[in-house]
């Protein structure tokens with residue numbers, strides 16, 4: 654079950670998070686986990702939309718201001734400076750060139766890059782945290798299946814694990830789409846992600862299965878587009894412990910005639926301890942790996958749920 658993660662996903666990222674001094678005050682906002690941990694397994698494509706449209710650093714600050722239609726990005730000191738159209742135009746151009754990336758990490762709170770809860774000012778100068786950065790909004794709208802997160806939200810272990818899982822899953826999907834699409838390849842992809850998708854949503858797994866139920870004479874590329882949207886939406890759903898327990902118990906079933914009563918009890922106890930929040934997910938996962946190493950099963954060996962991304966990221970130690 655040792656996977657080869659040699660094919661590194663490329664992740665778009667707000668340049669300041671990598672340590673580039675491109676913020677309005679000429680500073681950076683380097684994120685250590687992103688650079689030093691996740692950066693061991695992915696490549697980054699840094700993009701600073703404000704620099705790209707020629708604002709320079711340092712530069713006068715800008716902010717999001719409510720308007721009758723879409724919020725505008727204007728100067729704090731000189732509101733007659735409005736860079737909304739340039740930011741949106743750059744985002745459209747960039748989105749058209751970002752087809753090969755497998756995820757995006759945005760800098761939070763920025764009027765350009767913030768994904769959510771960006772301060773949105775009204776005419777009276779009062780702000781509510783309900784805006785979306787002008788650049789981020791267009792990127793997310795143009796690439797709806799792309800896994801996107803903000804650096805602040807990635808401090809939450811559950812959101813971090815969910816994002817990294819989606820990035821690696823999307824990379825595998827993109828690899829599949831880059832080849833000549835066949836019905837067999839689609840069905841194979843679906844089979845290998847069975848327990849991963851089931852853990853997120855049983856209903857989504859069934860819907861995905863129905864999409865692939867009769868592929869004779871159909872336009873595979875249209876089926877694949879529908880599959881991609883449903884697959885990525887399913888993986889976005891958070892998984893509670895109950896759902897992981899369900900998936901673990903299904904997989905445990907493949908060992909029932911291969912391990913003795915003592916081993917079965919040990920595995921069941923480990924899953925139960927995880928359910929009771931006494932141990933993290935990595936504990937029953939390790940035990941499953943251990944038993945399947947001793948009693949290999951071809952079908953389980955194929956399941957990405959057991960090894961979705963490089964283990965040394967340690968993400969399952971924290972959920």
Ligand code: SF4
Nearest residue numbers: 667668669701760766
């Ligand atoms: S938040 Fe976005 S626009 Fe602001 S400095 Fe970072 S990359 Fe540039």
